[in-house]
Amino acid sequence: MTQPLIEFVDVTIARHREQLLSRVSLSVTERTIHVIVGPNGAGKTTLLTAALGLIAFDGRILAHWRRDGRIGYVPQAFPVDASLPVTVEDFLALTRQRRPVCFGVSASTRSRVSALLSLVGLRNLERRPLSVLSGGELRRVLLANALDPMPELLILDEPASGLDEGGVAQLEDLLRTVRDGGSTVLMVSHDLNQVRRIADRVTVLDRAVVSDGPAIETLALDAVTALLPSGGRR
Amino acid sequence: MTPLYQWAASLAERGILPSDFQYPFLIRGFLCVLVLAPILGGLSHLVVTRRMAFFSAALGQAALTGVAIGLLLGEPLNAPYGGMFGFCLLTTLGMVYVKRHATLPPDTLIGVFHALTLGLGLCLLVALTRQFNVHQVESVLFGSLLTVTDADLLLLVAVGVIVAILLVREYNKLLLDSLNPPLATVSGADSAFLEYFFAVILTVSIVVSLKVIGALLVEALVVVPAAAARNVAGSTRSYLAWSILVAFLAGAGGLAVSTKLLVPTGGAVVLAVSGIFFITLAAGVYARRRRAGAYEIKN
Amino acid sequence: MADTAVQDVEIAAVSARDELIHVLRAAMAITAGVWLYVTNNPFPVSSNAIQRSLLPFQAIVATLPAESQLMFRELQVSLIEAETIRSAEGSWPDAPRLREDGIEPFAPNPALKTVAYDWAMTRDRLIINYLGRPEKPGAPAWLVRVLEPDPSLPREVFVEDEEHDQLLDGAVLHVSIWTRPDGAALPERIGPLPQAEGWIQLYAADPSGIR
Numbered sequence: 001m002t003q004p005l006i007e008f009v010d011v012t013i014a015r016h017r018e019q020l021l022s023r024v025s026l027s028v029t030e031r032t033i034h035v036i037v038g039p040n041g042a043g044k045t046t047l048l049t050a051a052l053g054l055i056a057f058d059g060r061i062l063a064h065w066r067r068d069g070r071i072g073y074v075p076q077a078f079p080v081d082a083s084l085p086v087t088v089e090d091f092l093a094l095t096r097q098r099r100p101v102c103f104g105v106s107a108s109t110r111s112r113v114s115a116l117l118s119l120v121g122l123r124n125l126e127r128r129p130l131s132v133l134s135g136g137e138l139r140r141v142l143l144a145n146a147l148d149p150m151p152e153l154l155i156l157d158e159p160a161s162g163l164d165e166g167g168v169a170q171l172e173d174l175l176r177t178v179r180d181g182g183s184t185v186l187m188v189s190h191d192l193n194q195v196r197r198i199a200d201r202v203t204v205l206d207r208a209v210v211s212d213g214p215a216i217e218t219l220a221l222d223a224v225t226a227l228l229p230s231g232g233r234r
Numbered sequence: 235m236t237p238l239y240q241w242a243a244s245l246a247e248r249g250i251l252p253s254d255f256q257y258p259f260l261i262r263g264f265l266c267v268l269v270l271a272p273i274l275g276g277l278s279h280l281v282v283t284r285r286m287a288f289f290s291a292a293l294g295q296a297a298l299t300g301v302a303i304g305l306l307l308g309e310p311l312n313a314p315y316g317g318m319f320g321f322c323l324l325t326t327l328g329m330v331y332v333k334r335h336a337t338l339p340p341d342t343l344i345g346v347f348h349a350l351t352l353g354l355g356l357c358l359l360v361a362l363t364r365q366f367n368v369h370q371v372e373s374v375l376f377g378s379l380l381t382v383t384d385a386d387l388l389l390l391v392a393v394g395v396i397v398a399i400l401l402v403r404e405y406n407k408l409l410l411d412s413l414n415p416p417l418a419t420v421s422g423a424d425s426a427f428l429e430y431f432f433a434v435i436l437t438v439s440i441v442v443s444l445k446v447i448g449a450l451l452v453e454a455l456v457v458v459p460a461a462a463a464r465n466v467a468g469s470t471r472s473y474l475a476w477s478i479l480v481a482f483l484a485g486a487g488g489l490a491v492s493t494k495l496l497v498p499t500g501g502a503v504v505l506a507v508s509g510i511f512f513i514t515l516a517a518g519v520y521a522r523r524r525r526a527g528a529y530e531i532k533n
Numbered sequence: 534m535a536d537t538a539v540q541d542v543e544i545a546a547v548s549a550r551d552e553l554i555h556v557l558r559a560a561m562a563i564t565a566g567v568w569l570y571v572t573n574n575p576f577p578v579s580s581n582a583i584q585r586s587l588l589p590f591q592a593i594v595a596t597l598p599a600e601s602q603l604m605f606r607e608l609q610v611s612l613i614e615a616e617t618i619r620s621a622e623g624s625w626p627d628a629p630r631l632r633e634d635g636i637e638p639f640a641p642n643p644a645l646k647t648v649a650y651d652w653a654m655t656r657d658r659l660i661i662n663y664l665g666r667p668e669k670p671g672a673p674a675w676l677v678r679v680l681e682p683d684p685s686l687p688r689e690v691f692v693e694d695e696e697h698d699q700l701l702d703g704a705v706l707h708v709s710i711w712t713r714p715d716g717a718a719l720p721e722r723i724g725p726l727p728q729a730e731g732w733i734q735l736y737a738a739d740p741s742g743i744r
Binding site: 259304308311316319323324381382383493 | 725729
């Protein structure tokens with residue numbers, strides 16, 4: 001029987017006297033792809049940020065780790081200075097070698113980075129500065145960074161943003177592989193078609209939980225279709 | 235240090251070193267540059283990546299106030315380190331905490347601290363100059379090799395070694411935190427600790443550099459080397475290497491100019507580093523145009 | 534992958550209050566450290582409060598040997614005499630003139646067995662140097678430097694201290710007396726910054742005026 005990996009219990013977040021999230025309670029079951037959807041400003045990213053322990057919140061967030069409790073994270077935004085000379089290889093090496101990256105990347109790290117990039121469908125981009133990558137390439141690099149070593153919980157915020165159709169398909173295959181390998185995926189998505197394709201469970205959020213359950217049934221609810229009239233990608 | 239000065243003076247007499255090296259103050263100055271270049275040049279690339287240029291300027295002003303406080307506490311004019319380190323470190327802690335928790339934009343907050351420390355420093359200096367010759371605090375503002383002692387040089391070396399060791403230990407986490415703090419947190423780093431940690435080592439490095447570069451100008455040597463390096467670097471390793479090289483060339487060049495033309499050391503160094511920045515800017519533009527041209531021919 | 538026992542972890546919220554406590558603790562530690570340092574100064578220049586207001590190239594003449602203190606006093610007096618001649622005649626007296634007038638140390642006192650000096654006056658625009666080279670190796674050299682006011686600048690306000698003298702016409706002079714331990718290895722010309730060439734500026738009293 002599957003157990004919850006992460007539980008949100010009455011999570012409330014307020015900023016400048018405005019309620020960003022109000023008494024959100026939901027469970028993310030282990031070894032599932034759990035997607036959070038909602039209109040703009042619903043608090044989706046805020047909820048993920050709270051799960052990472054990055055902002056203050058009231059309520060409780062409980063994790064029930066069965067392995068090493070490692071979290072992989074793909075942020076929604078990753079602004080990079082246009083003149084920053086940090087390369088893809090440098091970036092991926094930051095968490096994969098002890099030697100400061102300013103002194104170079106070791107040979108073993110280099111081969112590990114190449115393998116990672118192949119995993120996400122990128123080749124020969126190691127020496128490319130992050131600042132010149134396209135949005136899709138950057139997202140894939142962030143995904144590669146999150147997947148090695150394989151995390152127990154993978155958190156993604158709009159991971160398909162900037163990807164072409166082929167990239168989206170590859171991403172979805174990857175996420176299924178991650179889930180089938182024993183990890184749990186918690187993600188935010190605007191693309192309801194994608195959600196229908198890959199999600200095991202869906203939480204509809206609008207500063208509070210509107211609905212929560214299996215993907216197809218939840219998205220078919222009248223309250224949900226009223227809240228999310230557009231069914232495709234923005 | 236005397237045997238070192240005597241040895242250098244003998245080399246200068248034999249023509250192996252420039253004749254100016256017969257003077258201990260110049261040898262000390264050159265040694266300071268050798269130590270400062272990796273410290274400030276090395277920190278520079280992280281300062282720019284973490285967008286702390288204005289923060290560094292505020293620290294320079296705070297050091298001026300620190301000198302005034304140190305002198306008021308009875309410290310020697312030539313070594314008011316208690317006041318400098320104390321006030322600058324307290325200011326750093328305050329600035330970082332307020333920046334992390336206030337709602338105003340960071341540059342606005344740092345501007346407030348910048349104005350506060352400058353105002354406080356000026357008022358204290360006016361009180362002091364009734365007692366001390368104002369020329370004696372000019373060296374704090376603009377830097378003067380003639381006020382650098384062997385003890386200052388040894389302190390600089392000691393701080394340089396400690397800063398280097400600490401930076402090497404935390405470098406990867408610092409850089410990742412500079413790029414994206416949530417990613418750094420997820421990988422096990424403490425983003426809050428890193429922010430305070432880097433600010434403190436930057437403060438300490440700036441304070442020990444003041445005698446050579448001066449409070450008003452030290453920010454330039456913490457920012458411009460990395461800015462120049464960005465014009466030509468193609469990776470993190472070359473970013474660091476270029477930052478240090480530019481800092482060294484500016485330091486050595488500024489030192490030579492200041493002793494020949496009798497201008498403040500800090501001013502000469504800053505002019506040198508600015509000149510190098512514009513050279514690398516032109517070089518970077520030229521290189522990019524050549525690459526673009528080669529790409530067009532290829533296609 | 535084999536599962537291990539479940540570890541229940543509550544994800545902690547970021548706390549500004551905890552951070553403030555840490556910052557305040559650090560601030561107290563810094564303040565305590567500075568207080569300890571200031572009260573137990575590890576770089577004592579001397580127990581004399583005067584020394585703390587001097588730069589590395591400055592010294593109080595009382596710390597020098599008696600012979601140097603005598604020379605310093607003689608140079609102070611000779612400077613006044615030179616300024617008197619300058620005020621009366623419009624030009625600075627050279628070393629032979631001061632010797633003829635019997636002004637010590639330009640005219641050495643035969644009763645005192647001191648080091649003999651070769652004195653010369655040089656002028657470089659607004660800078661007047663009276664330079665004494667010792668005839669005995671190892672003896673210190675001496676320099677009296679006078680900086681006349683720049684006529685293109687507004688008149689300076691006279692401050693009564695060791696670094697300023699005033700001519701009868703009100704012109705404010707910047708004056709200083711220097712010594713250099715190894716008088717034998719002197720360059721031909723003295724540059725605009727004697728301290729950059731190993732000269733030490735001497736004061737009779739604490740220049741800051743602190744008691």
